[in-house]
Amino acid sequence: GEDVEQSLFLSVREGDSSVINCTYTDSSSTYLYWYKQEPGAGLQLLTYIFSNMDMKQDQRLTVLLNKKDKHLSLRIADTQTGDSAIYFCAEISGGFQKLVFGTGTRLLVSP
């Protein structure tokens, strides 16, 4: 079945690193994604990783993928107050390429 899990909340201080974790179930997923949703706003694509990669770095963002454990993480270096948002991981599932989203992690960055 499809079940993508994330912890619900994360609170960090400005300047610290944030790590948001996600576990997924579909081992055939070709891509895994991270989306950001600010209050009252839409979904912004942050980054993605192809399933044959272990790591992808994009400026302050680092994505780690452990296919064996079906575990995905997003590390945000030097977290800023503007990073406060809900972060969703998502996997591509099935032949019709639908996105299955995690429950979302609400990141709160305090000054």
Place this chain on the structure above:
Amino acid sequence: DTAVSQTPKYLVTQMGNDKSIKCEQNLGHDTMYWYKQDSKKFLKIMFSYNNKELIINETVPNRFSPKSPDKAHLNLHINSLELGDSAVYFCASSPQGDTQYFGPGTRLTVL
């Protein structure tokens, strides 16, 4: 030059009414989607169209009817609105099987 646009942004209506939400993408993508985000921020796919053909229908009540007049548009019509239909509805598009880009969302409130 918005990539994926939705109208209206907010929609407040009475139970039992019929309403439509429009979505347009100017990215030249083949595939379009509708997702529903409930009050707990959980996101779930509703429909997907590829080149104007329905390819995903995720057990959505038949009061919801998507319509794709052309490849760049996917509208969502909802009959006999119920309280439980209150949510944020997101449209997305992608090149076939590739990364999905989301619209800003339409917040539907049914009174």
